[in-house]
Amino acid sequence: MKRTIALLALALSTAAAAQEPYHRDLAVLEVNREAPRTEFMEFASREAALTRSFEQSDAYRSLDGVWKFRYTDDLRTLPADATADAVDTSAWSDIRVPGNWELQGHGTPIYVNTRFEFATIDPVPPQLPEAIPAGVYRRTFSVPDQWAGRNVYLTLGAAKSGVYVYVNGREIGYNEDSKDPAQYRIDPYLRPGENTLALKMTRWSTGSYLEAQDFWRISGIERSVYLSAETPGALRDFDVVSTLDDSYRTGLFTLKMLLSGDKAVEAGYELLDREGRTVASGRQQATGEALFHAELPDAAHWTAETPDLYTLVMHVKTPERTVYIPFNVGFRRFEFTDAAERDAKDRPYRVLLVNGQPVKFKGVNLHEHDPRTGHYVTEELLLKDMLLMKAHNVNAIRTCHYPQQRRFYELCDSLGFYVYSEANVETHGMGYSLDAGRTLGNNRAWWPAHETRLRNMYERTHNYPSVSIFSPANESGNGYNFYKAYEWLEAREKGESRMNRPICYERAQWEWNTDMFVPMYPTAGMLETWGREGTDRPVVPCEYSHAMGNSNGSLWLQWQSIYKYPNLQGGFIWDWVDQGFERHDAAGTPYWTYGGDYGDREPSDGNFCCNGLVSPDRTPHPAMAEVRYAYADIAFRPVGPAQGSFEVENRFYFRTLDGYDIVYTVEADGVPVRSGTVRLHTAPRQRETVNVAVGKLKPGRSYYLRLRAVTRTERPGLPAGTIVAEEQFPMQKGTLPAYKQSGKPLTVTSNDDRIEAANDHVRFAVNRTTGAALSYEIDGEELFAEQFGVRHNFWRAPVDNDYGDKIPRRTQIWKEATRDAQAEVTGRMEGDAAVITAAYAFAGSNRLDMIYTVHPSGAVNVRMHFSRGEDPMPEMLRYGVRFRLPERMDAFTYFGRGPEENYWDRKAGTFIGRYATSAREECFPYVRPQETGHHCDTEWIDFGELLVVADSAMEFNALRCSVEDLDGEQAVERDYQWHNWTKSDPNDVDKARNTMRRQTHVNDIPVRDFVEVCLDYRQMGLGGYDSWSKHPEEAVILRTEKLRDWGFTLVPKRARAN
Helix, strand or coil: CECCCCHHHHHHHHHHHHCHHHHHHHCCCEEECCCCCCCCCCCCHHHHHCCCCCHHHHCEEECEEEEEEEECHHHCCCCCCCCCCCCCCCCCCEEEEEEEHHHCCCCCCCCCCCCCECCCCCCCCCCCCCCCCCCEEEEEEEEHHCCCCCCEEEECCCCCCCCEEEEECCEEEECCCCCCCEEEHHHCCCCCCCEEEEEECCCCCHHHHHHHCEEEEEEEEEECCCEEEEEEEEEECCCEEEEECCCCCCCCEEEEEEECCCCCEEEEEECCCCCEEEEEEEEEEEEEEEEEEEEEEECCCEEEECCCCCEEEEEEEEEEEEEEEEEEEEEECCEEEEEECEEECCCEEEEEEECCCCEEEEEEECCEEECEEEECCCCCHHHHHHHHHHHHHEEEEEEEECEEEEEEEHHHHHHEEEEEEECCCCCCCHHCCCCCCCCCCCHHHHHHHHHHHHHHHHHHHHHHCCCEEEEECCCCCCCHHCCCHHHHHHHHHCCCCCCCCCEEHHHCCCCCCCCECCCCCCHHHHHHHHHHCCCCCEEEECCCCCCCCCCCCCCHHHHHHHHHCEEECCEEECCECCCEEECCCCCCCCEEEECCCCCCCCCCHHHCCCCCCCCCCCCCCCHHHHHHHHCCCCEEEEHHHHEEEEEEEECCCCCHHHEEEEEEEEEECCEEEEEEEEEECCCCEEEEECCCCCCCCCCCCCCCEEEEEEEECCCEEEEECCCEEEEEEECCCCCCCCCCCCCCCCCCEEEECCCECCCCCEEEEEECCCEEEEEEEEEEECCCEEEEEEEEEEECCCCHHHHHHHHHCCCHHHHHHHHHEEEEEEEEEEEEEEEEEEEECHHHCCCCEEEEEEECCCCEEEEEEECCCCCCCEEECEECCCCCCEHCCCCCEEEEEECCCCCCCCCCCCCEEEEEEEHHHHEEECCCCCCCEEEEEEEEEECCEEEEEEEEEEEEEECCHHHHHHHHHHCCCCCCCCCCCCCCCCHHHHHHHHCCCCCHHHHHCCCCCCCEEEEEECCCCCCCCCCCCCCCCHCCCCCCCCCCEEEEEEEEHEEEEE
16 A cells, blocks of 8 residues: 555645655655565565565566666756656766766765755755656566566665656656655556666755755665565565563563455464574464564573563464465564662652663764765675674664664664664754754654654564564654654554564753753763762763764773663764775775865865764774773772772673673783683673783782673674773882993083983984974984984874864963973083073963983983963873984884873873884874874883883884874865855864864875874863863863973883893
């Protein structure tokens, strides 16, 4: 039965009266489109249903491949016969299907975040531009002879935006919901032999006002296109309810089979366990609908931890044939209840239970993105994403902000992910005001459009076991349409015989039409308050920890509160993948593009599309180490690590630790000296104290106890031997590497430009004007490159979050102090050592002394002493020094925190050890270049010819580029990331300076012929609550009152103690 006959009649009459094409008519949402349903395929036998994939059914034919394509920038110029049965396509282009046409040379990719790319200023829905780009896809196809007598359907997995469908020259349908499958029955329009299929698509339609998601605005066919055959009178749809009784032991199974004919047929089912045994079955003669119930004692449960599935095989026997349809079933129960724990107001915490447990959603938001094809994502890439998620302890995925392809849900079912299923609705460009003319969420005329997309999402996703939360939209205001949306979902989802999954909507905030409070971008302090004070419903941020560039600071701080309080039940990081496209420059060097890289003054939100935990090619960002740590389901706590005593916590809700090895390693100065394995059976949500033999600790050495939880056997998505949790505890603090001080006597001399300390083997020179070291010769070999020796440094290349917090403009005083400072430089002998002091006076009465103590051995100790003035000063980005070494020192070893880069507010997931790396490897290729390669809690760095030893501890970067190379503001040849909301925007350079990011890319970073080393007392935290307003936590903001005296020693080979 076709969708919404009354709506269709209204649409046709409206279009006829107004002569409006469908894509401009708000009343026409779809024409001749079949009702949405769970995607399934018929099989000719039970065996085939159980052993063959969806695509291997004899009732399936793919139409993916190379089609002919005609593009125009203005639909009005498209030839009238472009969709005719017969047309000469010899001059048309070839195009790959699926794949967006802008990525194949037709039209311009546009990235904007919240605005409508076609109406960036004062949008007036449903008005559209007069000139709308469009394309026509064409191909021929034949239907197998064995499909004779069956209904033949065409399915467009996803296509954007206004899609007109033609078979053999006849217009047979229309759709404008671009992220849900559109299915059309086409057998009445077919002819024997070869047939013609044409799809005419407009880049924009009235539906585009509901698709202002934060992603590339691109067009065309985004998912697979296929034909399928179905037996008349057989299955048209089905509904599964598979929950648990109050004991959580017995599975309660209900199956409703919806039949397409009006004659009685045999309908039946089998439910098979994972060993292939039939655990429930039934059959009946039915007309229109067959209803079955079963109870399964001791049913296996589906959760993200234990994704145990049953195989459902339905069959329908008609006079013509018997067909079989497979599907996966998982038993799980959702309910809200009061927890035993009580909040600060002595009220019980309100929690969501899954199978009786208050699970934590360790989630990410997932957009469809491929750097080469656009929004078309292959199964191979999708699986790669999910395996990476599993390896980093992610257990939940929000489908932002539209339903995903069928295979996504099947993989989530089998691998184990809780799915937050969201409808294809975002009207962000209209704002949130309930006033007339603002949010479409409160505009009754748009309810049919909202309802259609809500239905499309729900009817095709509700049967999948992994689907755990429903959402009617994202960032679309609240009001009439979302009150109705909640009630629409509630009527289908809530009740004694339904699944009772949560219905959540962020813009409802604390209103009644959301079952959980699902805010965006809370700070750790906000989470702590909600946890301590309690809330009337669970709290699960649908977006948090904005992963733009070098980010995700304070993630672990947030999770300390989440683990502490029952009502805080996790969150979904924004987001998974950087949405950059692959391009090569004139030299053939690849880089990732972003908004503003295409077209002439097109609207753009710059690199704001690059908010991912992984790069476009799925290389994990260094922050993924922190995610794996925060999301770990096994945790360790110190008891008496020096004696080998520690506690293991099982954070799982449904699994014991039977399938994991706890591997412990004693490391002395970063070298393993003892290890072993412990096997535990710790029950879910329990802790156990473990004692292991660690041996005798030798004086003077630094000892750490490293703990790892490793999968002993294969788990869904995790091979045996995968490290899923890691921790480290200090056992004994050692001594720092010693160095020689004695040698031939030094002399201190000065001339016009330098003060120099020297003997026959050592020469160390400091500029008399700037206080920066110029030269460091050991036995005639220069150790500094380009006369760029040690000098003070208060600046880092701003990260994306810094721009959001307006730090680059606010802290320019420190950049200038780094670049332009002059000093009063003096030199003297103190005993056998030469002491050169550079005294600086900065704005605000702040002073700095740089003290170089040169020993006769060639070792040089550098100390920094900062005297804070009385005038208020902005925060510093870093407090330290930098210098350059020759490129021959590219490879180095260090004892500090690694191996991934780490920062003051993002270092819980990296561990102190001895690491070998290189300056070239240390530069992570963020899509927009920025600060990278930092390491905290470092004792020494060995560059071979030069050892750097901290007086106590230090932080460092060592890269084959300079701070300036990573600082986009220095790339004056690159434009700023202009928004271009209109073609006449003034684009004021003076206003943009140190406020807007420049249009820089990873291929802009040169590989220098030196190694630039930055040593710091501290670098400020990254922040990461969001990338447009929030500060880092005060505890990790580097204010002048937090500065302390610190130092390090440069130790050449001849001065090493051994």
